[in-house]
Amino acid sequence: MESGWSEILNGLGENRETYNGAITPPLFQTSNFAFEGTEKMRESLQDEYLHAIYSRGKNPTVAILREKLAAMEGADDALVFSSGCAAITTALFSQLKAGDHMVCISHPYSWVQHICNHILPKYGISVSYANDGSLEAYKAATRAETRLYYLESPNTFTFGITDIAGVAAFARQNHIITIIDNSYCTPLYQQPLAQGVDLVLHSGSKYLSGHSDVVAGVIVGRNDLIRKIYHSEYLAFGAVIQPFEAWLMLRGLRTLALRLEKSSQNAQAVIQAIAGHPAIDKIYYPFHPSFEGYTLATKQMKNASGLFSLKLKVTSPAQIAAFADNLKYFLKAVSWGGFESLVFPAYTFYRFDQPAENQIPWQVVRLYCGLEETHVLIEDVLNALNKIYYGRI
Numbered sequence: 001m002e003s004g005w006s007e008i009l010n011g012l013g014e015n016r017e018t019y020n021g022a023i024t025p026p027l028f029q030t031s032n033f034a035f036e037g038t039e040k041m042r043e044s045l046q047d048e049y050l051h052a053i054y055s056r057g058k059n060p061t062v063a064i065l066r067e068k069l070a071a072m073e074g075a076d077d078a079l080v081f082s083s084g085c086a087a088i089t090t091a092l093f094s095q096l097k098a099g100d101h102m103v104c105i106s107h108p109y110s111w112v113q114h115i116c117n118h119i120l121p122k123y124g125i126s127v128s129y130a131n132d133g134s135l136e137a138y139k140a141a142t143r144a145e146t147r148l149y150y151l152e153s154p155n156t157f158t159f160g161i162t163d164i165a166g167v168a169a170f171a172r173q174n175h176i177i178t179i180i181d182n183s184y185c186t187p188l189y190q191q192p193l194a195q196g197v198d199l200v201l202h203s204g205s206k207y208l209s210g211h212s213d214v215v216a217g218v219i220v221g222r223n224d225l226i227r228k229i230y231h232s233e234y235l236a237f238g239a240v241i242q243p244f245e246a247w248l249m250l251r252g253l254r255t256l257a258l259r260l261e262k263s264s265q266n267a268q269a270v271i272q273a274i275a276g277h278p279a280i281d282k283i284y285y286p287f288h289p290s291f292e293g294y295t296l297a298t299k300q301m302k303n304a305s306g307l308f309s310l311k312l313k314v315t316s317p318a319q320i321a322a323f324a325d326n327l328k329y330f331l332k333a334v335s336w337g338g339f340e341s342l343v344f345p346a347y348t349f350y351r352f353d354q355p356a357e358n359q360i361p362w363q364v365v366r367l368y369c370g371l372e373e374t375h376v377l378i379e380d381v382l383n384a385l386n387k388i389y390y391g392r393i
Contacts, residue, residue: 005072005188005257006257008068008071008072009068009072009253009254009256009257010254012067012068012071013025013063013064013065013067013068014064024250024251025061025064025247025250026060026061027061027243027244027247028055028059028060028061028243029243029244030055030059030243031054031055031056032054032055033052033053033054033055048231048235049227049230049231055240055242055243056235056238056240057230057234057235057240059243059246061243061246061247061250062080062240062241062243062246064246064250065078065080065241065246065249065250065253066078066079066080068250068253069202069208069218069220070220072186072187072188073182073187073191073192073193073200073220074187074191074193074194075193075200075220075221075222075226076221076222076223076226077220077221077223077226077227078218078219078220078226079218079219079220079226079229079230079234079240080204080216080217080218080240080241080246080249081204081216081217081218081219081239081240081241082215082216082217082239082240082241082242082245083205083215083216083217083239084183084201084202084203084204084205084215084216084217085111085217086217086237086239087201087202087203087217087218087219088109088111088112088115088181088201088217089115089119089237090219090229090233090234090237090239091179091199091201091219091229092115092120092148092150092179093233094225094228094229094232094233095147095148095177095179096120096123096125096147096148097124097125098123098124098125099124099125099145100125100126100145100146100147100148101125101126101127101128101143101145101146101147102116102120102125102126102127102128102146102147102148102149102150103127103128103129103130103138103141103142103146103148103149103150104116104127104128104129104130104150105129105130105133105150105151105152105153105155105160105162106129106130106131106132106133106137106160107155107157107158107160107360108150108152108155108181109152109155109156109181110349112150112152112181116150126145128141128143129141130149130162132160133151133153133155133160133161133162134162134163135163135166135167135170138167138170138171139170142174142176146174146176147176147177148176148177148178148179149167149171149176149177149178149179150179150180151164151167151178151179151180151181151192151197152180152181152184153180153190153192153300154184154185154286154293154297154304155184156183156184156307156336156366157284157309157346157360157364157366158284158309158360158364159184159284159285159286159291159293159308159309160293161286161293161296161297161300163296163300164180164192164195164196164197164300165195165196165300168192168195168196168197168198169196171196172196177198177199178196178197178198178199179197179198179199179200179201180192180197180199180200180201181200181201181202181203182200182201182202183201183202183203183206183207183337184305184307185301185302185303185304185305186202186207186208186256186260186305188256188257188260188302189260189301189302189303189304189305190300190301190302193220193221193222195300198221198222198225199219199220199221199225200218200219200220200221201217201218201219202217202218202220203216203217203218203337204216204217204218204241204249205217205335205337206335206336206337206338207256207259207260207263207305207337208249208252208253208256208337209248209249209252209337210252210255210256210259210337210338210339211248211251211252211338211339212335212337212338212339212340213248214245214248214249214252215245216241216245216246216249259339259371260305260306262371263305263306263337263368263369263370263371264303264304264305264306265374266306266341266369266370266371266372266374266377267285267304267305267306267307267308267367267369268287268304269374269377269378270367270369270374270377270378270381271283271285271288271308273378273381273382274310274378274381274382274385275288275290277382277385277389278313278389279312279313279314279385279386279388279389280310280311280312280313280385281310281311281312281313281363282310282311283308283309283310283311284308284309284310284311284364285304285308285309286298286301286304287301287303287304288308306336306368306369306370307336307366307367307368307369308366308367308369309346309364309365309366309367310364310365310367311361311363311364311365312363312364312365312385312388313363313389314363314388317347317362319388320345320347320362320363320365321345321347322387322388323345323365323384323385323387323388324343324345324365324384326383326384326387326388327343327380327381327384328380329341329372329376329377329380330342330343330367330368330377330380330381331343332344336368337368338370339370339371340370340371340372341367341368341369341370341372341377342367342368342370343365343366343367343368344365344366344367344368345364345365345366346360346361346362346363346364346365346366347362347363350362367381
């Protein structure tokens with residue numbers, strides 16, 4: 001962990017002298033705030049961004065969390081939402097209007113793809129996809145009316161890597177806003193704002209909270225963009241995080257660096273142990289030398305986290321199911337970033353009646369390594385691979 005992280009995660013924003021020296025920040029579980037007098041009320045209502053009036057806009061527990069999240073990303077400020085999708089839709093609608101065009105990374109998070117294909121077009125906003133995430137692909141998809149680039153680097157099934165600095169620089173030259181989902185890396189492993197991106201998103205449900213008991217989303221960025229979003233879409237849409245969930249996220253941030261390090265170490269140890277297994281066709285992991293985006297990933301990321309995918313040498317979905325069902329310590333579930341290891345086969349959402357070129361291959365299985373003992377996870381994955389390859393199912 002770099003110098004300074006502990007100060008942010010365990011100290012920043014926590015003015016303990018104002019709440020009786022409590023080590024843990026208090027939970028301000030209130031919807032409303034009273035004023036000493038009418039004039040103070042009038043003054044506060046002039047700018048809800050600065051004053052606690054109603055917890056939909058400003059809450060002391062949420063304010064501590066916002067300050068920490070912004071500092072972690074090197075941003076001016078952060079807004080925290082009731083889900084990652086709430087953060088995504090708010091960010092997009094804050095920057096786009098009818099007649100605008102957006103370029104999105106190919107194979108984004110499934111609900112981003114749904115927003116792009118089914119929701120934005122209803123409001124007169126068109127979307128194109130950057131086929132391979134390269135700067136050339138973003139340039140090729142750009143039109144005169146393009147106003148926004150949406151990035152995920154890495155994305156979280158096939159781990160495509162985008163040249164963040166290159167795309168951001170081209171976007172800025174052409175007055176195009178850039179938004180990136182940084183959930184996979186967290187601010188500890190990647191700093192997109194320092195590479196020129198305008199707004200950074202996080203699913204707070206993943207590593208930031210880290211205990212599989214919070215659903216939340218985050219937007220961080222410079223002050224002018226965050227204030228604009230706050231005074232319009234944030235307050236109007238109202239999809240804000242509640243104080244209790246913010247308090248749980250503050251708890252999770254205490255151990256973020258340790259959890260992320262252990263998750264990453266487990267993933268890399270498992271990959272090293274299974275690389276070359278005859279049941280594996282391809283390993284998708286940004287920091288594995290065989291990965292096509294390896295060079296760029298190691299240039300712009302400090303490390304890779306605990307999520308990776310395998311493409312298995314199988315001939316039927318039944319073999320994929322057998323692999324997943326033979327894992328003892330990987331729960332069959334979506335999401336990731338908690339203490340528990342997970343497995344998510346692509347065939348569970350694959351549409352066999354749709355063109356294959358537009359989908360993640362059904363032979364791909366995503367694995368998330370949690371905080372269990374390393375040798376347990378290695379043995380578990382090897383055992384499941386052996387069973388499908390040697391037919392001992």
